[in-house]
Amino acid sequence: MDNAALISAFPSKARTELARQNFYFKVLSSLAYLISVGSAQRDRPNISALVRTPLSSSALEPRLFYLHDTLLLAMRAQDVNRVQETLDVVEEVAKAGMRLKTDSIPEIKSIGDADWENFVVENSINLGEEYFKKRPEIAPVSDDVAAEQRGIVIAALELIQEYFPAMHEEVQGLLNKIRLFKGSVTMGITDVRMFGCMLIRTPRPEVNAQLYYAEHITHETSHMYLNAAMSIDPILLNDRSELFTSPLRPDPRPMIGVFHATFVTSRIVQLFESLSQKWAVSEDTNVYLYQQLDELKAGINEVAKGAKLTPTGKLLLREFEEIAENADRVIAKSGFDTSKVYMHRFGGGAEFKPAKSVDKSVEAHG
């Protein structure tokens, strides 16, 4: 596969940086524009120059993305007071410094009550109820639980670093904050309105917590990367009102959701393919890989059938197929018994139900 591709399912430090800087530039340009529009009212001083920031390896505050969206929505609603309040906060954040201090380990703690965290939690609960017909619970964890889980999260990051170093470089380039929660229905949340932060539910006691976190960090970081990459190329052109079967969720989703799910699964499969071959500590890796590969194939099937892809999107689909073929070989070589029934890797007493294999007709697409 062409590793010089600007956007790829195979992570790299250079591609991460390209996508991140492009995404930052788009959001900051838009924020500067909105500030100028907002300052036209009540003739307030124009602070658009404050959000001009040189290229830097350090990350932007996740709160800025929330403020950008809040300002846009308030302006579209012609809500003068909300616009002025938001501009005050933007000014405060910009003057305090929009960049985070560089740290090799993300900040790991419980979800808190900052404006942007409250917004994302509330929005996720409402969306979860709409999607899954069950209202998710998303609640803070105690300091003791957060401290205990932090050690396991760091061990998961080290696992990614050792067995999928290119993915770890992407994690380092994109992930700045992890917020832990306890609850039900949903397990992992990313939202571009808090870009750089992810929410992860603490694992059930019966699952391997290190593998659980390794999977979720890879999953959510890959969403971040793909969202940033979509600021360079739209990748797919489907109307969002068309719904398809998701490889990872029970509810029908627009193709962008199916494509995202397939993309993140292709990353997880790469991680567990490596663990399955090189990390002898746990036999769970084969069970994980088998289940993730099944989900990847289901996603490939749906993308190949329904996606209207740009040339970059077509390249990504070919990469997904290459990743699935490689993992198939690893599973076959390991002697893993695929005829047995396995419990779902996320616990909760659910059996894993394999999807149908990739249609041969679909495999032969152009």
Add this chain to the structure above:
Amino acid sequence: MNIEHNQTVPADPFTEGDVIREKVISAGANTGQVFEMDDDMIFDTALATMQVSLSHGYS
């Protein structure tokens, strides 16, 4: 909602905020809208990305 461009190169949002502000005031005077925006200058994450990802936890 779009305002008309009166120049081929749009103003740089970082350094030409006053140019943008004047255009907004003048466009708003015609339409009665306070915040008259040019959609080409906006990066709307709801349209350009999958804004929210929510994984399903099977309980």
